[in-house]
Amino acid sequence: MTFVFATNNENKVREIRSMLGDAFRIITLKEAGIDIDIPEPHDTLEANAREKSTVIHNMTGQNAFSEDTGLEIDALNGEPGVLSARYAGEQKNADDNIDLVLQRLEGQSDRRARFRTVISLIIDGKEHQFEGVAEGHILMERQGGKGFGYDPIFRPEGSSKSFAEMDLAEKNQYSHRGKAFRKLIEFLQQ
Known part of the structure; x- marks a missing residue:
């Protein structure tokens, strides 16, 4: 089964491909010949994910998925x-x-915080959403040089390492994106 992944973020593509293995074929926007930055005009992760998958599904006519991720910090009222x-x-x-x-x-x-990912999958013209949450806290300073985004300052619950100190396999065990994609894979295997 082939899906167009509505992202230009190579780091996210690498994470997803490492989780999916050979079970599904993922085509990036670049590989699909699409060179656009899809707007994220909405105030929820759910609506932004839906926007991106819908735009790409409508452009290509193919099954598509997207994700939107946010870091939510309690002391900053969810910012x-x-x-x-x-x-x-x-x-x-x-x-x-x-x-x-x-x-x-x-x-x-x-310093409590969470990463939240919402995946929007459009398959056979119908949308399905999957959510993954990684609870943790914000470190006082950067730790580690792997990963991307806020990974150097986020330590998930149950770990002594920041996301940026983990290899991809270890990060995928804890990560919000990993949790959401496991739900997506489970759904696709049914």
């Missing part, structure tokens, strides 16, 4: 949330985003 990629501005710079989070959490003892 950065849907604005996670653009928290420090439209340039979408991960280091700037991390710096802003650490700055806003300065002096805060409550």
Whole structure:
């Protein structure tokens, strides 16, 4: 079975392909010859994921999926949330985003946070959504050089490492994206 993955983020593609193995064929936007940045105009992860999968399904006529992920920090009233990629501005710079989070959490003892991923799958013209959550907390400073985005400052519950200190297989055990994709795979195997 083949799906178009509505993303331009190579890191996400690598994570997904490592989870799916050879069970399903994933075509990236680039491989599909699509060079657009799909807007994320909505205020929920669910609506943004739906927007992206719908746009690509309508463009290609193929089964498609997308995901939207947000980091939700309790002490920041759920921020950065849907604005996670653009928290420090439209340039979408991960280091700037991390710096802003650490700055806003300065002096805060409550560092509870979660990553939440919502996948929107359109298969045979019908949408299905799957959610994955990784509870954890924000570290005082960056730790590790792997991963991407907020990985250097997020430590999931049950681990002594940040996401950026884990290899892909270990991260996928804990990660929000891993949990959501396991639900998607389960659904597809039925």
